[in-house]
Amino acid sequence: MSKNRKISERTRKNWDYLVTHFTPEYIESMTDPKEYVVGFGSGNKSFCYLVEAGTKELGDIRGATSSKFGLWYGTHGDDKEVKYRATKQHFGGDIDKAFNDIKVALAKLIREAKDLTEFRDLKSLIYGMFKYKIIYLYNPNVMLPSFVLEDLQHFEDCLGLKMSKTFEKAQKELIAYRNQHFPQMDNHDYMSFLYTEFGRYNVSQTKEINEDADNQLNKKLLKEKEPTEEYVTKPVEKANLKKGGEGGLYYPRDPKMAAIALRNAGHKCEYNTSHECFIRRSTAIPYTEVHHLIPLEYHYKFEKSLDIPENIVSLCSNCHNEIHYGRDADKLIEQLFNERKDKLHAAGIDVTLDELLEMYHRIGEHK
Ligand SMILES: [Zn+2]
Ligand SMILES: [Zn+2]
Incomplete structure (x- = not known):
């Protein structure tokens, strides 16, 4: 040792x-x-x-x-x-x-x-x-003392390396880089250096990038056709992170998954199906917006993808804004969570209501 x-x-x-x-x-x-x-x-x-x-x-x-x-x-x-x-x-x-x-x-x-x-x-x-x-x-x-894939990917990115998809690959790539450029440093010194130099992957730093990605997703869906394929619930492997404005990393949204979620909801507001929604000009489908119930900012806490229909809810514009900015957002989150928790579990995603509320409150502090 x-x-x-x-x-x-x-x-x-x-x-x-x-x-x-x-x-x-x-x-x-x-x-x-x-x-x-x-x-x-x-x-x-x-x-x-x-x-x-x-x-x-x-x-x-x-x-x-x-x-x-x-x-x-x-x-x-x-x-x-x-x-x-x-x-x-x-x-x-x-x-x-x-x-x-x-x-x-x-x-x-x-x-x-x-x-x-x-x-x-x-x-x-x-x-x-x-x-x-x-x-x-x-x-x-045999390894660097960092146990979060996103931190390792963030370091690769800062060092100008291609981001690795798996924890194993990222460990190996960063160790190879160290052996070439900083052979005098041991694993612990090298990690301390990277954390001091580049900081950790941070949820609040990526807030704006995530908001942009969500807005773009809802715009893309305006043109998305009604999907016809069956969707069977199962755990889905995670995608590679993408680089957003200012160089921050974010989890990419798949419009296909979102379109399936909207279809499954019958294009109604899932908080209250009697909420009125206007008709889209482009496709004559009622307009609702997609929202990831477990925010994608927290993808790193989960082993499987959060960008799946089980985690995507269809909300009217008003409810969507309320869940992000409303004083009483917790009551929307709680109802939607209770309706979705079994499906999330079947997709390999386990979270309690307390943990979920805590995630929203942490993002909220930075708004
Ligand atoms: Zn949202
Ligand atoms: Zn609503």
């Missing part, structure tokens, strides 16, 4: 404790989920605590939702009872099953991570930022 001077004593201690205490053999033998989950307050140096807060200096993964751990101790969304909880998606909410499956998956992931000689995106039940940080903590020589 590289002994970096810039890492604090506390982080260094937590890191050493994690990798020496939580060996694959030890993880397999754990009998109390308390050793895994977070939520028991200070003094409990659980596996999740050490990977997340205990080594925050080596990369912050708190942006993801609490369910990233698969199993946690606390509240969930609107349910305020504090207890053990397992994700529905992977474990059907079954605590024992979750704990067992996670132990097996973790031990395997750590063994495979230790064996890597160059970075590879290991297949595991453990996923996303949490998985990447575990790989890094157990084998810091």
Whole structure:
């Protein structure tokens, strides 16, 4: 392990404790989920605590939702009872099953991570930022301590490189660039340098680009013909990010997906189907606007594409403006969320109402 001077004593201690205490053999033998989950307050140096807060200096993964751990101790969304909880998606909410499956998956992931000689995106039940940080903590020589694909793409872009589509490719490209241009820097120094120099991919910086993209999408739809194909709900792979004005990155909108969403809504306002809509001059179809219920600014929090009919709602002009700028926007969001959550789940997108409202409030602060 590289002994970096810039890492604090506390982080260094937590890191050493994690990798020496939580060996694959030890993880397999754990009998109390308390050793895994977070939520028991200070003094409990659980596996999740050490990977997340205990080594925050080596990369912050708190942006993801609490369910990233698969199993946690606390509240969930609107349910305020504090207890053990397992994700529905992977474990059907079954605590024992979750704990067992996670132990097996973790031990395997750590063994495979230790064996890597160059970075590879290991297949595991453990996923996303949490998985990447575990790989890094157990084998810091093979990857850069950044666990968000969009940050890596942002760095590639700033360095004049082509943006990679996958996390694995982006890691490899940036490491190759470092080996060529900054061979004296270790992985940690190099990442600190990139974050200091270029900052992170930032939701609020891309607000205007996203607003432009949404306006253009609604204009394009004026000319879009009524789609005739069936659309079957399934998780959809993400698209490549695009570069907007001022060089910021944004998630591209596919007019086909939006046109399907409008058709599925029967060109009515989905907040209240009795809202009156005027008729388009071009196609004689009632005019509604498309809105991404989970804002595309947050694409990086999800494994699958958000630009799908399940996440696109049809709104009358008034409701569309209200959901963006209205004092009572939360009530529109809540109703639409309740109508869409099962479909979103079927498309591989899981989010709670609280998490969704928080996303809107964060964007709203920058308006
Ligand atoms: Zn909108
Ligand atoms: Zn409406």
